[in-house]
Amino acid sequence: MEVMLVLKAVAALGGLGLVFGSLLEVTSRKFAVEVDPRVSLLLAVLPGANCGACGLPGCEAAAEAIASGKIPIDSCVAGGQETLEAVARVMGVEVTTLIEPFRAFIRCGGGRGKVSLRFLYDGVADCVIAEKTTHGDLACSYGCLGLGSCVKSCPFDALSIGENHLPVVNWAKCTGCGICVSICPRKIISLVPEKAQIGVACNSKDKGPVVRKICQVGCIACNACVKVCESGAITLVDNLAIIDYKKCTFCGKCIEKCPTKCIVLL
Amino acid sequence: MSELLRLFLIFLTAALVQNILLIRFIGLCPFFGVSSKVETSIGMGIAVTFVMTMASSACWLIWNYLLNPLGIGEFLYIVSFILVIASLVQFEEIVIKKISPPLYRAMGIYLPLITTNCAVLAAATEGVKPGFLKLNVAFHYSFIEAIIFSIGVALGFTLVIIIFSTIRERIELAPVPSIFKGIPITFITAALMSLAFMAFYGLFGL
Numbered sequence: 001m002e003v004m005l006v007l008k009a010v011a012a013l014g015g016l017g018l019v020f021g022s023l024l025e026v027t028s029r030k031f032a033v034e035v036d037p038r039v040s041l042l043l044a045v046l047p048g049a050n051c052g053a054c055g056l057p058g059c060e061a062a063a064e065a066i067a068s069g070k071i072p073i074d075s076c077v078a079g080g081q082e083t084l085e086a087v088a089r090v091m092g093v094e095v096t097t098l099i100e101p102f103r104a105f106i107r108c109g110g111g112r113g114k115v116s117l118r119f120l121y122d123g124v125a126d127c128v129i130a131e132k133t134t135h136g137d138l139a140c141s142y143g144c145l146g147l148g149s150c151v152k153s154c155p156f157d158a159l160s161i162g163e164n165h166l167p168v169v170n171w172a173k174c175t176g177c178g179i180c181v182s183i184c185p186r187k188i189i190s191l192v193p194e195k196a197q198i199g200v201a202c203n204s205k206d207k208g209p210v211v212r213k214i215c216q217v218g219c220i221a222c223n224a225c226v227k228v229c230e231s232g233a234i235t236l237v238d239n240l241a242i243i244d245y246k247k248c249t250f251c252g253k254c255i256e257k258c259p260t261k262c263i264v265l266l
Numbered sequence: 267m268s269e270l271l272r273l274f275l276i277f278l279t280a281a282l283v284q285n286i287l288l289i290r291f292i293g294l295c296p297f298f299g300v301s302s303k304v305e306t307s308i309g310m311g312i313a314v315t316f317v318m319t320m321a322s323s324a325c326w327l328i329w330n331y332l333l334n335p336l337g338i339g340e341f342l343y344i345v346s347f348i349l350v351i352a353s354l355v356q357f358e359e360i361v362i363k364k365i366s367p368p369l370y371r372a373m374g375i376y377l378p379l380i381t382t383n384c385a386v387l388a389a390a391t392e393g394v395k396p397g398f399l400k401l402n403v404a405f406h407y408s409f410i411e412a413i414i415f416s417i418g419v420a421l422g423f424t425l426v427i428i429i430f431s432t433i434r435e436r437i438e439l440a441p442v443p444s445i446f447k448g449i450p451i452t453f454i455t456a457a458l459m460s461l462a463f464m465a466f467y468g469l470f471g472l
Contacts, residue, residue, distance in 0.1 A: 009338045016328065016346055020353035027357055031364035133445060 038067045038090055045086035046076055049155040053077040053177035066091070074099060078156070078175035102176030102191040104158070104169045108144040109201035109217040109262055113164030115140045116214055126152075131185035139214040142204040144188050150180035171266075192266070197250040198243060202262040205238040219262045225254035273414050276407075280418030283467060286385050287426045288460040293385025297427055298452060307431035309369070311424030315417070317358060317380050321351045322393040322416030326409055329394040347390050355381045389419040430459065 042063035050058040054075040056065055065071045066087060073087045080101045088095045121130055121137035127149035130136050136145045146165030158173035159180060171194070181189045188203045200219060204211050208220035221239040233247035234254060241254075241263065254263050284290060287297050293314075300310045325347050333339035333346065359377045363370045370377075380386060393412035407415060433455055442451050 005338060008336045009342055012332055012336060012338060013342065013346060013349070016332075016349055020349065024353060024356055024360070027360050031360050033363050033367075 036064075036067045039063045041090045042066055042087060045079075045083060045090060047079050047083065047156075047175065049078060049175075049177075051078050051155040051175075051177040051179050053179065077102075078177040080175065101194040102178075103171050103174045103194050103196075104176065104178075104180055104189050105192045105196075105199050105266065106144065106167050106169060106189055107199070107201055107203040108142075108166060108188050109264065110140060110215045111144045111164040111166040112138070112146045114216055115143050128183070128185045136186075140204055140206070140211075140218065142186060142188070142202075142206070143215065143218075145186070149183050149185070150189060153179050153183040155179060193245050196243075196245050196248070197266055198248060198252065198255065199264060199266050200241045200243060200262060201264045202240065205240055207239055211239075217260055217262050220260055222259060224257045224259060225263060228253045228257040273411065276411055277414050277418040280415050281422035281425070282463070283469065285422045285426060285463050285466070286388065286419050287423060288456070288463040289467075290388075291460075292388045293383055293423065296379060296383060296385075297430065297456070298449070299379075301427050301431040302434055304428065304431045304435060307427045308424075311420075311427055313358070313377055313380055314383070314385065314423055315420035317351065317354055318386050318389050318416050318420040318423075319413065320354050320358075321347070321386055322390045323409070323413050324350045324354065325390040326393050326407070326412040330409075343391065343394070344387070347387055351386050351390065352381045385419070385423060389416045392419075426459070426463075430456065433459075 040063075043060060046059040046063060048059050052058065054062050054071065054077060056062045056071070062071070062075060066073055066075065073091055073093065074084050074097055076083050076087065079087075081099050084097075084099055085095055116139045117137050118139050119134075119137055121134060123130060123133060125147050127136075127145045127147045130145055130147055135141065138145060144166055146161065146167070148161050148167065150167050151159045151161055155177065156173050156175055158170045158175070159167050160170070162168035167189075176191055176194070178191055181187075181191060186203065192199060202211075202217070202219035204215070204218045206218075208222060211218040211220050219240050221236055221241070223236060225234045225241050226236055230251065230253070231247045231249050233244045233249075234241050235244070236242070252265075255261075255265065280286075286292050287294065296310055296314070301307045328346060328350065329339055329343065333342055355377060359370075362377070393407060393416050396407050396415075434452060437451055437455065446454070
């Protein structure tokens, strides 16, 4: 009896599957749409992470747009030079430009461990929500909340929460797509050239004494790095040292000079 | 009750009194996901209407002529109905891609979403087992009644998602407190709409 039931079930479901499968097969042949063969080739060489850094929803849309010439062949930010060359091979054109690869850099060295807290935040563990509802529990209104919205957003799995609840960028995995930059509610993450070796790990636009009071590793706008820099690459903007990577020679003198050690080796 | 009146009541009950989105809270993902613009919600409504009607009639036939006579319906209906719905969505996608590329691009992502849309499965299941959600299987729909029922459910879905998207378009411009911006105010709006639809409860005696 039970065996019959099983056989019946198998026959019924198998029959249904067969009928619908063949129906789909017939319609897909009858209603076949001609597609550009390059689209599938392009789709194979694109990273496939659907990060959206090119401005289109996903790699499939990007492949179609590249094949039809709507966007230039170097549109894939995440893929870098390698992908550009592969795309150019598919499209049959010469590569003339060189893409300078970028990497994400966390401009905060303090975080939960080194900055005092205003109160105990017990809400949803998400930076965007924490910032929207309570403006964060950190005393520093520019510092990293460390709840990992960027980690969750990274399509390439390059970010992780490390020491002091600060996110750590895995430079080997990071492609510079910029998704985390747009996710971070405090705009702490910035894209720096891959060759950069020095960065200012602070985002605070507060005045020096204010920073000193709440954080031991913040930029206090003391001007020491600006003076010591021989190539004039560092400027103070809104009480914060900014490095111009076009001028920086990565000599490292500012790292030694910085009293709060907020200029770091990457 | 005359036959025509009965069909009319089945239709109204499915569309308004037992509205699938606002009264029974089934199929909420497209309700919140696709309703930010009127055009996309109209597209989604058309797609759901088509799939729901086709799927319900196919499921009714399969239930009444295959599963039930064999005595295997009770444990196999969800699997086979999902099979039917998935195939139909695939079918619809292929056909629309060929016949109307603009419509395909407009609905693009939402079509595959219907495959796993619980509203479609609920409508198909209720077409063959009326009232199974309320745990009383007292009556039985004929084929025509099942089709009218599923059209009612689908049109109720379309009506509500279009009304909702027009409200959402206006809320975009309204000075909503920053904490409520986005999804929270959308949920509150949906709750108020649901409250309004409760008023249909006392209208018809089916």
